Amino acid sequence: MNAKISMDGLWAMIQTLSISNQKWLAGKLQENIREKEEETEYISKEEILAGIKSGLEDLKAGRKRPLDELIKELEDAV
Numbered sequence: 001m002n003a004k005i006s007m008d009g010l011w012a013m014i015q016t017l018s019i020s021n022q023k024w025l026a027g028k029l030q031e032n033i034r035e036k037e038e039e040t041e042y043i044s045k046e047e048i049l050a051g052i053k054s055g056l057e058d059l060k061a062g063r064k065r066p067l068d069e070l071i072k073e074l075e076d077a078v
Helices: 007-015 019-039 045-060 067-077
Strands: none
Touching: none
């Protein structure tokens, strides 16, 4: 069964829970958020600037590639 509920409906349902169940749910939500944050990869400012610098140096040196090749590489990475 696929039930759909609005965020307001979900909030109303959560408010009917006992305090202990609300605390349990809050803990589960925080645990889930921590896990997802650990999975997220971050690129530092230094890495971004180094990549831009490298790309500019490639352009100045005449090292280029077709745009469609770049787009395919980006699509494959997702």
